[in-house]
Structures are given as C-alpha cells and as structure tokens.
Amino acid sequence: MALCHSRHRRNAQPGPRTWRARSTLLIWAIISLVSACATPKSDAALDFSRQFQAIQKFGPRGIENYEAWRSLISVLGNRTENAKVIEVNGFFNRRILFRDDTIVWHQDDYWATPIETLGKGAGDCEDFVIAKYMTLTLLGIPAAKFRLTYVRALLGGPGSTLSQAHMVLAYYPTPEGEPLVLDNLITDIKPASQRPDLVPVFSFNNDGVWMPGNNARPAGNVQRLTRWMNLQERMRAEGF
Secondary structure: OOOOOOOOOOOOOOOOOHHHHHHHHHHHHHHHHHHHHHOOHHHOOOOHHHHHHHHHOOOHHHHHHHHHHHHHHHHHOOOOHHHHHHHHHHHHHHHOEEOOHHHHOOOOOOOOOHHHHHHHOEEOHHHHHHHHHHHHHHOOOOHHHEEEEEEEEEEOOOOOOEEEEEEEEEEOOOOOOOOEEEOOOOOOOEEHHHOOOEEEEEEEEOOEEEOOOOOOOOOEOHHHOHHHHHHHHHHHHOOO
16 A cells, blocks of 8 residues: 555754764663663564664664664563553654655555664654564554554545555454554544544454454455565564
8 A cells, every 4th residue: 555644844964963873872782781681671572783784774763763763662662552552653753754655765565564664764654663562562462452453534524535555553452342543643542432533444464364344254365465474574684
C-alpha cells in the first residue's frame, strides 16, 4: 500500500556537525562492546553490533535518532504497559516525519525496518506502525496484543464517500476488549469506536491474518504476506 495520509510538519534539518558525528561513533562503538552487561532486559533480543553497523550509514542524524530510541527503551523498561504504549506512540509521531515511499525510498511501496525509519527520520504510515510494533514488543508487551491494521481512512467528514488507504496499529489491552488505535495522524490514542473515520479492511501479526468482525481465530496464514516475511528477514539481519 503506497498511499497514506500526509500531514504538514516542519522539516528542520541540523547543519553539519563533524565533531559530533565522530564523538557519537566512538561512544556507540564503546557501548556496543559493553551492552551485554549494561543494558536492560528489554534489549536482550537486540544485536547492538549489527544495529550500529546498520545505523551509521545514515550519518549523524540517523545515529541521533537511534540514540534517542535506545534511551527510550531503557527508560521505559520498568514502566506500566499503558505508559509504554503512550510513550512509544508519541516518540515516533514527534520524531519521524511523514513522507511517501516515492520520496524516501524512490519506490512505490517499501516497508522499512525500524533502523531504516530512524536512519531516514521519515517514513509513511506502514513504517510508523512497524517501528511502534517492534519497539513495544521489545519492551515486553506480547505481540499477540497488537495487530497491524489496514484501513480505509474516510476523507471529508461524515457522509463523504472519499477514502484513502492507510495503516494503523491496533492494541488490545485484553483479548476480547475494544482495541486502541495508534495512528501517525493524531497523537491521541483512542478506542476504535471513537475513530469512525477509519474502516478496517484486514489486520495481521505474527500469529495470522484477521478479517473485520472475526476476532476468534485468524482467517489466514501470515506467511502469505510476502512483504511482511521479507521485512522479518531484513530486521533479523539488522540485529532484531
């Protein structure tokens, strides 16, 4: 899906900071060596050496975003599940700029890894969802509580027949409860019933694919989603 809602955000890029880049590279080289004994349990699944190699090619701004992300994971390690969801949603909505794949990756539809999204500092709706999903599961929230959800976003207010393809992250605090919607369009996390502008098409996670109105069991196998499986391989190569 290449189409997502856009929003206007100031794109203030910092100027060259050679000394900052060199000192940052040195700091993270040291951190990668001692991470096994100095990082929280939530980081246990990460290979910092691989991640450092992957992020440094994006330059100082990408490394800065990665530093902030690592700090976020460390700070949130012992926080409540609700606090983790709120903070992670806000982190990516504030720090990452919305940009179409054609601008960021020169492709019609590209699913970026969290490292790539942090490195570029920009992404489309799918990239926001993937980054939030991976971060929250790294923080110890069961992946089964989340579904990456394709929706039709209705445009033009009540009664409008205009819509646009979009993706959000649905969070289920309880298995049978109403999901909360994490969206790059707005900072507030609202129950699905309070987002009448979003019409679900289908959702998925590593357990399967679901169709609207049927939460009892998956309707399909996630392995049929080739983009998702390809993304998983690329994330593993980056140390996830």
